[in-house]
Amino acid sequence: xxxxxxxxxxxxxxxxxxxxxxxxxxxxxxxxxxxxxxxxxxxxxxxxxxxxxxxxxxxxxxxxxxxxxxxxxxxxxxxxxxxxxxxxxxxxxxxxxxxxxxxxxxxxxxxxxxxxxxxxx
Amino acid sequence: xxxxxxxxxxxxxxxxxxxxxxxxxxxxxxxxxxxxxxxxxxxxxxxxxxxxxxxxxxxxxxxxxxxxxxxxxxxxxxxxxxxxxxxxxxxxxxxxxxxxxxxxxxxxxxxxxxxxxxxxxxxxxxxxxxxxxxxxxxxxxxxxxxxxxxxxxxxxxxxxxxxxxxxxxxxxxxxxxxxxxxxxxxxxxxxxxxxxxxxxxxxxxxxxxxxxxxxxxxxxxxxxxxxxxxxxxxxxxxxxxxxxxxxxxxxxxxxxxxxxxxxxxxxxxxxxxxxxxxxxxxxxxxxxxxxxxxxxxxxxxxxxxxxxxxxxxxxxxxxxxxxxxxxxxxxxxxxxxxx
Amino acid sequence: xxxxxxxxxxxxxxxxxxxxxxxxxxxxxxxxxxxxxxxxxxxxxxxxxxxxxxxxxxxxxxxxxxxxxxxxxxxxxxxxxxxxxxxxxxxxxxxxxxxxxxxxxxxxxxxxxxxxxxxxxxxxxxxxxxxxxxxxxxxxxxxxxxxxxxxxx
Numbered sequence: 284x285x286x287x288x289x290x291x292x293x294x295x296x297x298x299x300x301x302x303x304x305x306x307x308x309x310x311x312x313x314x315x316x317x318x319x320x321x322x323x324x325x326x327x328x329x330x331x332x333x334x335x336x337x338x339x340x341x342x343x344x345x346x347x348x349x350x351x352x353x354x355x356x357x358x359x360x361x362x363x364x365x366x367x368x369x370x371x372x373x374x375x376x377x378x379x380x381x382x383x384x385x386x387x388x389x390x391x392x393x394x395x396x397x398x399x400x401x402x403x404x
Numbered sequence: 405x406x407x408x409x410x411x412x413x414x415x416x417x418x419x420x421x422x423x424x425x426x427x428x429x430x431x432x433x434x435x436x437x438x439x440x441x442x443x444x445x446x447x448x449x450x451x452x453x454x455x456x457x458x459x460x461x462x463x464x465x466x467x468x469x470x471x472x473x474x475x476x477x478x479x480x481x482x483x484x485x486x487x488x489x490x491x492x493x494x495x496x497x498x499x500x501x502x503x504x505x506x507x508x509x510x511x512x513x514x515x516x517x518x519x520x521x522x523x524x525x526x527x528x529x530x531x532x533x534x535x536x537x538x539x540x541x542x543x544x545x546x547x548x549x550x551x552x553x554x555x556x557x558x559x560x561x562x563x564x565x566x567x568x569x570x571x572x573x574x575x576x577x578x579x580x581x582x583x584x585x586x587x588x589x590x591x592x593x594x595x596x597x598x599x600x601x602x603x604x605x606x607x608x609x610x611x612x613x614x615x616x617x618x619x620x621x622x623x624x625x626x627x628x629x630x631x632x633x634x635x636x637x638x639x640x641x642x643x644x645x646x647x648x649x650x651x652x653x654x655x656x657x658x659x660x661x662x663x664x665x666x667x668x669x670x671x672x673x674x675x676x677x678x679x680x681x682x683x684x685x686x687x688x689x690x691x692x693x694x695x696x697x698x699x700x701x702x703x704x705x706x707x708x709x710x711x712x713x714x715x716x717x718x719x720x721x722x723x724x725x726x727x728x729x730x731x732x733x734x735x736x737x738x739x740x741x742x743x
Numbered sequence: 744x745x746x747x748x749x750x751x752x753x754x755x756x757x758x759x760x761x762x763x764x765x766x767x768x769x770x771x772x773x774x775x776x777x778x779x780x781x782x783x784x785x786x787x788x789x790x791x792x793x794x795x796x797x798x799x800x801x802x803x804x805x806x807x808x809x810x811x812x813x814x815x816x817x818x819x820x821x822x823x824x825x826x827x828x829x830x831x832x833x834x835x836x837x838x839x840x841x842x843x844x845x846x847x848x849x850x851x852x853x854x855x856x857x858x859x860x861x862x863x864x865x866x867x868x869x870x871x872x873x874x875x876x877x878x879x880x881x882x883x884x885x886x887x888x889x890x891x892x893x894x895x896x
Binding site: 453557 | 746747748749750752753755756758759763764765771819822824825826827829831841844845848849851852853856869
């Protein structure tokens with residue numbers, strides 16, 4: 284029962300975050316790239332001021348899988364690194380926290396491009 | 405001879421001897437699919453990049469034109485050609501192999517009529533006997549030029565149009581060349597740039613409609629003709645929305661063109677089954693539809709007097725990023741079976 | 744000029760907007776919500792499985808990201824992700840699979856222009872801004888955090 288409740292929370296949180304994105308696409312003249320930038324920046328800022336953490340506690344993957352979760356990783360990473368290393372942590376923390384994601388995207392992107400050819404819609 | 409404010413009347417009325425058209429798979433599946441001369445299922449046209457594919461497509465189109473008209477490539481005096489790619493490479497690389505004196509043009513989607521217009525002037529003035537006008541566009545190379553990568557998952561807005569994969573070319577000759585006696589070019593109206601401040605690259609029809617209106621209106625004023633003089637006024641790629649605006653604006657001026665107005669972008673695809681939103685666009689749209697469909701209608705005398713008006717949006721993604729609006733242009737050429 | 748449409752730019756812009764067909768907002772919203780939700784649930788399933796096999800929470804989250812990025816890349820490579828994107832809009836663009844798609848799509852396409860200046864230079868053509876502003880904001884946040892820690896804690 285707990286598990287089903289957990290998945291429902293994940294579904295609703297993730298759904299709402301994507302819904303906000305769709306709202307911005309349809310209701311404003313913002314392009315998709317701008318919207319993703321807004322999401323990631325908001326993710327960092329909301330985490331920094333302590334708003335995003337409760338959302339992650341409630342929605343789990345529903346809050347970490349959307350691109351705003353990338354901002355959550357960046358902000359937490361930089362915070363931890365500053366705690367550990369002081370000033371240097373400002374530069375080390377963010378990218379370190381999401382290094383796995385970036386490296387994975389580059390690797391799989393490269394591999395995918397090796398075995399795939401663009402095709403028409 | 406110039407008539408009115410910006411229209412050219414051809415003294416010697418050159419004629420279109422022959423046309424040739426080639427399209428890709430999606431255009432073949434569209435409502436006009438059976439009218440095109442050549443179709444190719446392979447979006448790469450046997451090449452390894454989309455830019456090379458576009459050149460190959462245009463090359464096949466021109467070679468087909470030469471064989472249909474039964475003329476030798478060395479007898480062609482000039483070729484006017486253009487496409488949508490940076491530095492017009494599709495045309496440049498095609499014509500490299502043909503060894504015909506070449507004048508490259510960029511008028512965005514208006515290029516087909518622009519090249520026909522200039523070819524006619526060359527022939528009419530006696531500076532050339534046989535001139536080819538050709539243009540092409542390719543969906544994939546245009547997406548690269550203007551939009552996002554093909555595999556990127558995004559939604560197109562309802563006003564978006566689909567670039568036609570196709571090429572069309574026509575051979576323009578002196579009036580008395582051979583025995584055919586139809587498709588004479590009588591008037592041409594080069595357009596002015598019209599910009600109503602639209603900045604949305606996904607709404608070309610809305611941006612270009614005022615340019616079409618301006619050119620058609622000027623043409624009618626200059627020639628003293630009424631819209632119903634023509635059996636059809638054919639625009640290039642205004643799409644569903646742009647066509648609606650054009651017809652409504654003429655209605656506001658007291659002219660009903662709803663029955664004679666046709667738009668190649670609307671005709672080439674079927675939105676219901678092909679999900680093409682507002683229709684087709686691109687230099688290849690009017691080129692292939694005129695060459696494949698309307699020229700045959702002229703030959704069969706189903707249409708006798710037509711005005712072809714190609715509209716073009718003269719922006720680049722860079723200019724739009726810098727906050728510019730979309731400057732638009734339309735050129736018109738009148739083609740008549742009797743003179 | 745007499746041959747122009749008699750409207751100002753603003754009037755014309757409003758006129759075009761009034762004529763243009765609107766996006767099917769309700770349908771878009773529902774699809775974005777459902778598809779976005781499903782992708783996040785898949786993420787949670789991967790995370791729970793990883794933890795079941797003994798990974799701690801942080802490692803499980805990393806595994807989740809990597810697997811989802813792989814799925815996004817795979818679906819892009821087999822020419823499926825753009826279909827999902829067309830259908831779901833933000834529902835498939837906002838999750839990390841969409842981030843993966845926005846890296847893999849240009850990679851596949853620009854490969855045709857060569858590996859270094861084509862693929863290499865253009866891989867982040869779409870996703871680049873996300874990294875630039877994400878990392879820049881995190882450095883800003885880190886700096887403010889460092890100052891607060893120095894002087895107020």
